[in-house]
Each structure stands twice: as C-alpha cells, then as structure tokens.
Amino acid sequence: MKIKRQIELSNLLMVIVPVIATVLAGIVCAFVLWAVAQHGSGVGVDDASDFGWLARLTVSYVSDVISGKDDGGQPDPLSRLLDANTMYMMVTREGETVYEYGTKSMYDGNMLEAGSAVEGASVILSQGSRSLYLARMHMDGGDYEVALFAQLRDMETRAFRTAAIVSWLFLVLSVLLSVYFTNRFMSRALVRRISKPLDLLSQGAQALGGGDLDYRIDYTRDDEFTPLCQLFNEMAAKLKSLVERAQKDDESRKELIAGISHDLRSPLTSIQAYVEGLADGVASNEEMRRRYLDVIRKKVQDIDSLVSQLFLFSKLELNDYPVNLVQRDLWTVLEGFVADMGGDLASRGLELVMPADRIALTVLIDEGLLSRVLANVADNSLRYKVADRAHLWLEASEEDGHVVLILGDDGPGVGQEDYGRLFDVFYRSDKARRDPAKGSGLGLAISRKMVERMGGAMSARPSSHGGLAIVMTLKEGE
Numbered sequence: 001m002k003i004k005r006q007i008e009l010s011n012l013l014m015v016i017v018p019v020i021a022t023v024l025a026g027i028v029c030a031f032v033l034w035a036v037a038q039h040g041s042g043v044g045v046d047d048a049s050d051f052g053w054l055a056r057l058t059v060s061y062v063s064d065v066i067s068g069k070d071d072g073g074q075p076d077p078l079s080r081l082l083d084a085n086t087m088y089m090m091v092t093r094e095g096e097t098v099y100e101y102g103t104k105s106m107y108d109g110n111m112l113e114a115g116s117a118v119e120g121a122s123v124i125l126s127q128g129s130r131s132l133y134l135a136r137m138h139m140d141g142g143d144y145e146v147a148l149f150a151q152l153r154d155m156e157t158r159a160f161r162t163a164a165i166v167s168w169l170f171l172v173l174s175v176l177l178s179v180y181f182t183n184r185f186m187s188r189a190l191v192r193r194i195s196k197p198l199d200l201l202s203q204g205a206q207a208l209g210g211g212d213l214d215y216r217i218d219y220t221r222d223d224e225f226t227p228l229c230q231l232f233n234e235m236a237a238k239l240k241s242l243v244e245r246a247q248k249d250d251e252s253r254k255e256l257i258a259g260i261s262h263d264l265r266s267p268l269t270s271i272q273a274y275v276e277g278l279a280d281g282v283a284s285n286e287e288m289r290r291r292y293l294d295v296i297r298k299k300v301q302d303i304d305s306l307v308s309q310l311f312l313f314s315k316l317e318l319n320d321y322p323v324n325l326v327q328r329d330l331w332t333v334l335e336g337f338v339a340d341m342g343g344d345l346a347s348r349g350l351e352l353v354m355p356a357d358r359i360a361l362t363v364l365i366d367e368g369l370l371s372r373v374l375a376n377v378a379d380n381s382l383r384y385k386v387a388d389r390a391h392l393w394l395e396a397s398e399e400d401g402h403v404v405l406i407l408g409d410d411g412p413g414v415g416q417e418d419y420g421r422l423f424d425v426f427y428r429s430d431k432a433r434r435d436p437a438k439g440s441g442l443g444l445a446i447s448r449k450m451v452e453r454m455g456g457a458m459s460a461r462p463s464s465h466g467g468l469a470i471v472m473t474l475k476e477g478e
Contacts, residue, residue: 055133408463
C-alpha cells in the first residue's frame with residue numbers, strides 16, 4: 001500500500017472510529033436512559049400506582065411493628081426506601097405523633113388536613129407533583145394514622161438526571177478514548193512504515209561513506225520509497241563505476257606517461273648519440289656524416305609522428321576534433337579505400353580482400369575519419385604479420401539496426417587476456433609489440449576514439465582467418 005493511501009486511510013479512520021464509538025456509546029446511553037425512564041430509580045416508585053404500592057407496603061410494615069409482629073426499632077429497610085425516594089412518613093396515635101422519618105420538607109399540613117377530612121381506611125391525594133397516602137387503622141386499643149408524603153416528579157427527575165450525567169460522561173470518555181487509541185495506533189503504524197526505509201537509506205549512506213560501494217538496499221515494498229531505494233542502488237552502482245573508471249584512468253595516465261617516456265627515450269638517445277658522434281668527429285668523412293644525419297632525421301620524424309598522434313588523441317579525448325557525419329554507402333567507401341591504399345599495402349606485404357557479393361549498406365559516418373581508421377587497422381596488421389604475405393579481409397553486414405564492419409587478418413593474433421586492453425594507449429600485448437619500432441601503441445586507441453566520435457563502437461576478437469579481428473559497429477543511415 002502506498003504511504004499516501006495509508007495516510008488517507010489513517011485520516012479516514014481517525015474520523016470513522018470515533019464516530020462509530022460515539023454511536024455505540026450513544027446507543028448504550030440511550031438504552032440506560034430509556035431503562036431509567038421505564039423503571040425509575042430501581043425501587044419502582046416513579047408513578048402514582050407505584051407510590052400506592054409502596055405506601056401500602058409501608059403501612060403493613062408499620063402495622064406489624066405496632067402489633068408486635070416485628071421486634072421494633074427503627075424500620076431500617078423501609079427507611080432506606082424512604083431516603084432513596086425523598087419521602088416523608090409520619091405515624092400518629094389519637095392525634096399525637098409517635099413516629100416520623102424522612103425528608104421533612106415533603107410534609108404538607110394542608111394536604112394532611114384535607115386527607116383527614118376524607119372518610120375511608122386509606123386515602124390518596126395529589127396536588128401537582130406532590131402526593132399523600134393516608135391510612136387509618138385501629139390496633140392495640142388505639143386509632144393510628146400513617147401519613148406518607150412524596151413528590152413523584154422530583155424522584156423521577158433526580159434519577160433521570162443522574163443517569164443522564166453518567167451517560168454524558170460515558171459518552172465523552174468513549175469519544176476521547178477512541179480518538180486517543182485510534183491516533184496512537186495509526187501514528188505508530190505510519191511511523192514504522194516511514195522509519196524503516198529511512199533507516200535503510202541512512203545505513204546505505206553510511207556504508208557508501210565508509211567505502212562499501214557494493215552495498216545495495218533490499219526494499220521489497222511497493223510505495224513512494226521504492227523508486228528512491230532503486231535510485232540509491234543505481235547511484236551506488238554508478239558511483240562504483242565512476243570510482244573504478246577513475247582508478248583505471250589513473251592507471252592509464254601512469255601508463256601513458258611511462259609509454260611516452262619509453263617511446264621518446266629511444267629516439268632521443270639515438271639522436272644524442274649521433275649528435276655526439278658528429279661533434280666528436282667520429283663521422284670522419286662526408287658519407288658517414290650524411291648517414292648520421294639521415295638517422296637523426298628519421299628519429300626526429302618518429303618523435304614528430306608520436307607527438308602528432310598524442311595531440312590527435314588528446315583532441316579526441318576532449319571532443320575537440322571536428323566530425324562531419326554524412327550518409328554514405330559503406331561498400332563505396334571500402335572500394336575507394338582499397339583503390340587508394342591497396343597498391344601501397346600490397347607492395348609492403350599486405351593484401352586487402354573484398355567479398356565477392358556486394359550488398360547495399362548505408363552508414364552515417366565521417367568518411368575521412370573512417371578511412372583513417374581503416375588505414376590504422378591495416379597498418380597494425382602489416383606491422384605484426386608473420387609471413388611474407390599477409391591478408392586483411394573486409395566484411396560487412398547488418399545486425400539489429402546497425403552496420404557491423406569486420407577487419408580480420410591472418411596474423412599472429414593476441415592472447416585471450418589482451419582483447420580488452422588492445423585499445424589502451426601504449427599497450428602492446430607481447431614482447432614483439434613492445435618494440436617501439438613496431439608502433440607506438442596509439443593507433444588502435446586513436447581508431448577507437450574516432451569510431452566513438454562517429455557514434456559507433458569498436459572491439460576486438462579472434463579472426464575467422466586465424467589472426468585478429470577488429471569489429472566496428474556503425475550507425476545505419478536512413
């Protein structure tokens with residue numbers, strides 16, 4: 001569940017749960033009030049009939065006391081009833097009060113006088129909310145009157161008011177408790193839901209800060225933190241790649257400096273030796289001096305070629321080399337290259353071989369750059385050939401929306417571990433290739449940069465003809 005949805009659900013439950021609790025509490029309170037309204041305070045004295053019943057019960061109890069059937073004393077059970085219902089009882093004999101109990105304010109002399117004027121063994125009078133029950137009896141040689149005063153509405157109102165207050169307090173308490181516990185439960189659930197991914201992200205940041213670039217966050221929930229954790233993992237992977245690339249670039253710079261130093265040292269040492277020979281008079285005749293100068297000129301040309309290649313490689317590295325991409329038919333470009341360079345290469349021992357079947361392949365290239373790449377690859381095959389006559393096959397095909405150009409020779413090839421490093425500057429795979437006379441080690445590195453500047457890619461693999469194959473993937477034209 002999304003955190004946004006969980007927040008919405010929490011807000012909804014914060015309203016629904018208290019409402020449900022309020023409704024249930026309200027139902028309970030309504031039932032209690034209804035019960036109180038129906039059954040009064042619990043002793044059944046909430047209307048005239050109940051009052052008459054209680055009055056008769058009181059008279060009967062008093063009669064038992066007077067007749068000696070009860071051992072006397074204050075009628076405690078009856079007194080509790082009278083107290084609970086705010087009633088007042090008075091017993092008189094021959095007009096003299098012999099016993100009274102209850103709430104004195106309930107006594108009404110006028111009602112008693114009116115009741116005494118009415119004939120009968122028992123009389124019930126009501127005036128407003130106040131009632132009087134008057135019973136007469138002759139016992140133990142005397143005439144007794146038992147008067148019971150009550151205010152029925154007051155009894156009913158007091159019980160109902162008490163029940164209403166208790167119900168209101170119960171209702172308020174139910175609402176407060178439902179709000180509190182709902183808020184506490186939903187808040188804790190939401191905090192746990194948010195704190196877990198935050199803890200994972202914090203741990204991940206600490207791990208990366210500590211140098212653990214292989215640390216990844218394992219987060220399986222589908223919520224707002226999922227893309228953030230994925231971005232963290234992607235960032236960690238990119239950071240690891242950048243660090244590894246920086247380390248590799250640092251090693252490459254070191255190799256570049258070592259390679260430049262190595263490749264410049266040999267011609268400079270030769271130049272220095274021949275210049276000293278000229279200065280010391282070792283070249284004693286004109287022919288020797290001319291031969292010394294030819295060697296010096298050749299070494300200077302080697303240095304100039306190396307510096308030019310370094311300058312070109314630097315411009316390609318900085319994307320400061322002009323590239324003019326146009327659509328060309330690949331076979332036309334290859335045929336032009338063979339026509340221009342085939343004779344010279346053949347005279348030096350390398351034959352260019354074109355396939356018999358010509359297919360139309362339109363590519364988006366800089367023709368000058370591609371020709372230079374072809375020349376570098378051909379020169380590389382020529383330098384490392386092992387037979388008097390070597391061959392370089394030019395093959396092309398269309399694969400997955402790209403044009404693949406393969407230049408494969410029948411030379412010595414390289415070891416399996418060298419394919420990934422052939423395009424590093426100044427890298428030579430074997431002892432023979434470490435000979436500066438057989439190249440600077442910049443040709444394939446420059447070629448790869450040129451292909452990349454045209455939007456393509458270059459790699460190496462074993463050739464089907466037994467040697468090394470250079471594979472170029474070029475953009476297909478429209």
